Amino acid sequence: MAKKRKEADMNLYYINRGQASHKVEDDKAKRKKAKEREKRVKENKAQKEENFDLETETVIQMTNKNKIKKEEERKRKLSQEEKRRKKRKKKIKFLLKTFLLLGIIIGGTTFALVSPIFNVKDIQVVNNKQVNVETIISLSELKTEENIFRFSKSRTANKIKANAYIKNVKIHRKFPSIIKIDVEEREHYYSADFLGKYAYLDKQGYILEIAEDNKQKIIIQGITTPEEQVVEGNRLNEDDLERLEDVIKIMNATKEYNLNDKVKSIDISDKNEYSIYLEEEKKKVYLGDNTNLSNKMLYVNAIIEQEKEKTGEIFANGDLNNKFKVYFKESLNV
Numbered sequence: 001m002a003k004k005r006k007e008a009d010m011n012l013y014y015i016n017r018g019q020a021s022h023k024v025e026d027d028k029a030k031r032k033k034a035k036e037r038e039k040r041v042k043e044n045k046a047q048k049e050e051n052f053d054l055e056t057e058t059v060i061q062m063t064n065k066n067k068i069k070k071e072e073e074r075k076r077k078l079s080q081e082e083k084r085r086k087k088r089k090k091k092i093k094f095l096l097k098t099f100l101l102l103g104i105i106i107g108g109t110t111f112a113l114v115s116p117i118f119n120v121k122d123i124q125v126v127n128n129k130q131v132n133v134e135t136i137i138s139l140s141e142l143k144t145e146e147n148i149f150r151f152s153k154s155r156t157a158n159k160i161k162a163n164a165y166i167k168n169v170k171i172h173r174k175f176p177s178i179i180k181i182d183v184e185e186r187e188h189y190y191s192a193d194f195l196g197k198y199a200y201l202d203k204q205g206y207i208l209e210i211a212e213d214n215k216q217k218i219i220i221q222g223i224t225t226p227e228e229q230v231v232e233g234n235r236l237n238e239d240d241l242e243r244l245e246d247v248i249k250i251m252n253a254t255k256e257y258n259l260n261d262k263v264k265s266i267d268i269s270d271k272n273e274y275s276i277y278l279e280e281e282k283k284k285v286y287l288g289d290n291t292n293l294s295n296k297m298l299y300v301n302a303i304i305e306q307e308k309e310k311t312g313e314i315f316a317n318g319d320l321n322n323k324f325k326v327y328f329k330e331s332l333n334v
Contacts, residue, residue, distance in 0.1 A: 118148045121177040130165040130185045130208075139163060140181060148173055164208045164233040190247070191217045193265075194230055199223075205236040205244050220247060222269030243268040246290040250274065253293035257301040273317060278304070283328075288317030299326035 123142055125133045139160045142151060157169035160183065168184040186206055191198040191214035200208040201220070209232055225237045236244065247266050254260040254276070264279035274287045285300050287293065296316040303314050303326065312331045318324030 117176050119177060120144045120146055120148050120179055122179070124178065124180045126180065126182050128183050128185060130188070131163055131183070135163065136160055136166075136181060136183060142179060148175070148177060148179065162233070164206060188215065188217060190220050190244075191215070192220045192223045192230075192236075194223065195227065199230050201236070201244075203244075203248060205241045207232055207234050207236070218251070218263055219265040220244075221265055221267045240268075243271055246271065246274065249290055249293055250276065250287065253297045256294060257297050259297065259301060259304075282311040283307075283314055284312075285314040286317040292320050295320050296326065303328045 120142065121144060123137055123140075123144065125136045128136060139162060140156050141159060142156065153171040157171055160166055160169045160181070165185050166183055167186045170182040172180040172182065174180055186202040186204070186208055188200045188208055189203050190201040191211075192201055192207075194210070198211050198214040198219070200211060200215075200217070202208060207230060210230070223236060223240050225240050229237065235241065247268060250266060251260055251263065254263055259278065262278045262280045263276050265277045267275045267277075272289050274290070275284055276287065277284050281304055283304065287296055299320075300314050300316055307328050307330070310328075310330050313329045314326065315329065316326040318326075320326075
């Protein structure tokens with residue numbers, strides 16, 4: 001009996017042990033599954049957290065960008081507003097300065113125009129030789145005790161230049177009460193023989209005056225300027241101006257041999273047959289055209305020295321480069 005009970009107890013032991021072993025294995029499996037489930041839960045949670053972080057970071061970045069953009073827009077608006085304020089201030093300052101300057105100018109001008117301090121006390125004329133002071137002042141129409149600002153310098157200068165002798169005029173205001181008139185005059189060099197009178201000419205061919213005498217100037221004969229154009233202030237016509245240039249060349253050539261002071265007249269009727277008259281030497285010189293003037297005068301001067309006290313004509317109107325020889329022909333009718 002005891003043996004059977006022992007066997008029964010052993011069987012029960014093994015049965016319980018087997019059951020316990022199965023139970024342990026089941027517990028291990030459960031724990032493993034639990035761990036795996038917990039791991040998956042953690043991984044899912046981590047994935048969710050990671051996704052959440054990415055979304056959060058994206059949202060934050062977008063929010064920051066919007067904030068930066070708004071801040072930049074705010075600064076830009078502030079900058080534009082500041083610029084507008086500065087521009088308005090600058091404009092206001094400019095207007096204030098302009099009005100102030102205009103006020104000073106208007107006030108100063110009014111004072112200058114009405115104050116007796118600026119009344120003319122003296123009118124001075126300088127560098128005049130041909131035209132006297134009284135004539136120039138009369139032409140200017142300026143008067144003493146009139147305001148020094150109440151005239152136009154350009155218009156006054158033009159009035160003075162109505163006189164043919166006056167070439168240029170400069171007018172200076174010497175404050176507070178003096179006017180200075182500085183003139184540049186044309187000089188009388190030649191007298192054109194004209195209808196029994198003399199038209200005074202300068203080297204530019206301006207007609208300075210029509211007079212009865214020639215003031216011992218060189219007389220130019222044979223001008224072609226029409227009678228109605230021979231008026232003080234006018235110039236000779238183009239043909240006469242061209243011949244006047246040749247007259248100047250002739251006089252320069254005579255000056256080389258000290259004959260210029262002996263020339264009484266020059267005939268320009270024919271530009272291919274110019275002639276001069278030496279009154280002191282009682283000789284007329286035929287020069288031909290305007291070529292070789294210096295060489296022609298060399299021969300003329302030599303003949304004058306040889307034929308002293310003789311009246312006659314010197315012919316230098318040939319081509320010196322083609323063996324022409326200057327010669328003298330004495331006049332028999334003395």
